[in-house]
Amino acid sequence: MNNSLISQSFKNAKKENRPALLTYTVAGDNSKKKSLEILKSISNYADICELGFPHNTPIADGGQIQTSAHRAIKNGIKINDVFSIVNKFKKTKKNKPIILMGYYNMIYQYNENKFIAKCKKSKVDGIIVVDLPYPENKNFSSKCKKNKINFIQLISPTTSKTRLKKIINDSHDMIYYISMLSTTGEKLKVSPKKIMREYQKIKNQNKSKNVVIGFGITEKTIKSLKKADGLVVGSAICKEITNSIKKRQNTVINVTNIVKRLKNKIR
Amino acid sequence: MKLKKNIPLIDQHDKLGFWGGKFGGSFIPETLKKPVEDLTNEFQKLRVNKKFIKKRNLYFKNYIGSPTSFIKLKNLSNHLGGAQIWAKVVSEANGGAHKIYNATVHALICKSMGKKYIVGDTGAGYAGKMLSMAAKKFGLKCKIFMGAKDIKRQKPNCDAMKKNGAKIVPVYSGSQTLVDAVSECMRYWVSNCDNTHMCVGSTVGPNIFVKICGWSTAQISRELKTQLKKEFKKIPKKIKLINCVGGGSSAYGFWSEFIDYDKKQIELIGVEAGGPKKSKLHAAPLSRNAKIGILHGAASYVCQNNEGQIRETESISAGLDYPGVSPIHCFLKDTKRARYTFATDEAALNAYKMVTRFEKINPSLEPSHAFAEAIRIAPKLSKDTIIIVNSCGDAKKDRDILKQRLGKY
Numbered sequence: 158m159n160n161s162l163i164s165q166s167f168k169n170a171k172k173e174n175r176p177a178l179l180t181y182t183v184a185g186d187n188s189k190k191k192s193l194e195i196l197k198s199i200s201n202y203a204d205i206c207e208l209g210f211p212h213n214t215p216i217a218d219g220g221q222i223q224t225s226a227h228r229a230i231k232n233g234i235k236i237n238d239v240f241s242i243v244n245k246f247k248k249t250k251k252n253k254p255i256i257l258m259g260y261y262n263m264i265y266q267y268n269e270n271k272f273i274a275k276c277k278k279s280k281v282d283g284i285i286v287v288d289l290p291y292p293e294n295k296n297f298s299s300k301c302k303k304n305k306i307n308f309i310q311l312i313s314p315t316t317s318k319t320r321l322k323k324i325i326n327d328s329h330d331m332i333y334y335i336s337m338l339s340t341t342g343e344k345l346k347v348s349p350k351k352i353m354r355e356y357q358k359i360k361n362q363n364k365s366k367n368v369v370i371g372f373g374i375t376e377k378t379i380k381s382l383k384k385a386d387g388l389v390v391g392s393a394i395c396k397e398i399t400n401s402i403k404k405r406q407n408t409v410i411n412v413t414n415i416v417k418r419l420k421n422k423i424r
Numbered sequence: 425m426k427l428k429k430n431i432p433l434i435d436q437h438d439k440l441g442f443w444g445g446k447f448g449g450s451f452i453p454e455t456l457k458k459p460v461e462d463l464t465n466e467f468q469k470l471r472v473n474k475k476f477i478k479k480r481n482l483y484f485k486n487y488i489g490s491p492t493s494f495i496k497l498k499n500l501s502n503h504l505g506g507a508q509i510w511a512k513v514v515s516e517a518n519g520g521a522h523k524i525y526n527a528t529v530h531a532l533i534c535k536s537m538g539k540k541y542i543v544g545d546t547g548a549g550y551a552g553k554m555l556s557m558a559a560k561k562f563g564l565k566c567k568i569f570m571g572a573k574d575i576k577r578q579k580p581n582c583d584a585m586k587k588n589g590a591k592i593v594p595v596y597s598g599s600q601t602l603v604d605a606v607s608e609c610m611r612y613w614v615s616n617c618d619n620t621h622m623c624v625g626s627t628v629g630p631n632i633f634v635k636i637c638g639w640s641t642a643q644i645s646r647e648l649k650t651q652l653k654k655e656f657k658k659i660p661k662k663i664k665l666i667n668c669v670g671g672g673s674s675a676y677g678f679w680s681e682f683i684d685y686d687k688k689q690i691e692l693i694g695v696e697a698g699g700p701k702k703s704k705l706h707a708a709p710l711s712r713n714a715k716i717g718i719l720h721g722a723a724s725y726v727c728q729n730n731e732g733q734i735r736e737t738e739s740i741s742a743g744l745d746y747p748g749v750s751p752i753h754c755f756l757k758d759t760k761r762a763r764y765t766f767a768t769d770e771a772a773l774n775a776y777k778m779v780t781r782f783e784k785i786n787p788s789l790e791p792s793h794a795f796a797e798a799i800r801i802a803p804k805l806s807k808d809t810i811i812i813v814n815s816c817g818d819a820k821k822d823r824d825i826l827k828q829r830l831g832k833y
Binding site (some may be wrong): 159212213214215216217218219223227230235236246260261262263265266267287288289290291292293311312313314315317320339340343377 | 449450451452453454455456457459532575597600603607610611614615616617618715716717718719720721723726728730731732733734
């Protein structure tokens, strides 16, 4: 999968001597139409777009993403709508990678094989499943690989050294490093130096893997981690959607502005 | 799918933690892999450590008050005719419910792992109250996650938690009941797993929590077995063990010693919360044929919609008001070893009224669901049939609801 759109995005960012910027928004937040508009607009600045398929019992998400997910579900988002958002997005932005992110029960109910087939058809580039860790994910991950979809493994500060090796061995083009013991959207409670040290441990295992860092990354903290291959911002964006709705402002413009600012900080 | 004999049910899972190949497992974020593995190793060591077992038994006896009594409900049996109805009065345990067993064991494990903080979820407030008691007893700092709706309806238990020095964290997300409390508790653990031990309040959650809880509540059936032999000289020919099922911790504890028996001799009956008579909502995934899904780190029958969103549940009993159920009960259902049914809010209230009219026990709304089934089937059964109900909780915590619904408490 070396020439996947995901790998290509990292190469492009590297050429510009900066980390790739990854955004996370929830499909259907705050409506199907709006979330597609937001996605299209922020993808002008983001290198890779993560799109969450919301679940109402998330065990690793903080308040901001829970609020976004809640709004999306309330507005009637279904898994098939998520695929149709990706489909429409890819019609105008065919080279921009999309990674779906969510909880396993949604995939399980949809049926694993059907889910992967649908991903392939709508040109999804990668999948992150928060509660399907290694080695439980072996089967699903290899199914993804067969269909040329990147399954993205997660690594956290608690991951042991032996486990780390096994996970990296089983990973595809991209690995997601969770910066700290935290749900999404908490304040960064570990020093960037320490995070980069842990990050380097992963890189040392296999230089060819693209390792992104996520959790706790905001406009304030993004610059301090810019040596990474990629950086993910999620809660800060979801929070902006919430605030814009509260202030009755244009969510698309406000969210695009924050992504633009994030990008400027890592150039 | 088959049950094995002479192996505790909690240990009949495969390498990845699944019972019957599909129930249970550990669907957890990467961050929790290590703490769950550490806990698994620690528990594996402790459960075969003679010193630890001795300590546990000492606390079970001197602190919890084991054994709880096993009594015949003569008046109720006479009134209904048919089978003899007995009760295992587990609500006599320190704190007023079976939750003290799991809480005590978790506190002991937490101590042994050198952690100073312990967190837990609660629905009816018993799991929280007991954890706060155990935490106080063993000098641990304690936080309890509880749905805002449950805080309102189970005030007596909240008062007890505060008195024991625990901090109650109200959960306002979702339906503001047990399901949300468990989610929030797990999220808290994700962020604090380096210095904090998590206690899951029932036989639910990732594999290891099912095992620890089942191992703890199994004390109930060990006592019952001895008491049966003492009372009847040997295990009687026709027994029905009736227990309410929310997460399923008291039912597993009540049944574990008897699972190997033929079901013609000892029938296991689980009673779930059917919710209000006129409502479409319920908390009965086993008896009302919910599909398998993943909730709080384990695969089980779960009340959910086609998409996999967890459904809201409704029950008068906060302790049973949970959309999922223990994977070991799913296993017992699919192997047909146990039979599962449900009782409505109204049936549970009527059962409470009848039991308290004839007998001196005061079962909470949770076991009142089990009594409802006992009352329903007893008249049709022969005199030599022994129905035993696990009266696993005391109704003190339900006084506000009972006052409101029955006009008195």
